[in-house]
Amino acid sequence: MIVKKKNSKTVKKDTKKVADTENNDTTVSDVMIAEAAYYKAESRGFITGHELEDWLEAETNLKKN
Numbered sequence: 001m002i003v004k005k006k007n008s009k010t011v012k013k014d015t016k017k018v019a020d021t022e023n024n025d026t027t028v029s030d031v032m033i034a035e036a037a038y039y040k041a042e043s044r045g046f047i048t049g050h051e052l053e054d055w056l057e058a059e060t061n062l063k064k065n
Contacts (some may be wrong), residue, residue: 033059 036058037051044050 029062032062036062 033055037054040054040058041047041050
């Protein structure tokens with residue numbers, strides 16, 4: 001995003017959003033679970049039909065640690 005200031009200088013603002021881990025712990029957890037579930041699916045060759053199983057197993061394993 002580009003913002004023009006009153007003195008006519010153009011300033012580029014960074015528009016990337018960063019997860020607020022203090023107020024939204026689920027964002028970080030969900031990302032970690034998704035990544036672990038992805039690797040489980042990858043090791044199986046991405047055969048469909050096991051998405052929920054992968055997610056729940058990844059979630060259980062991460063909560064143990």
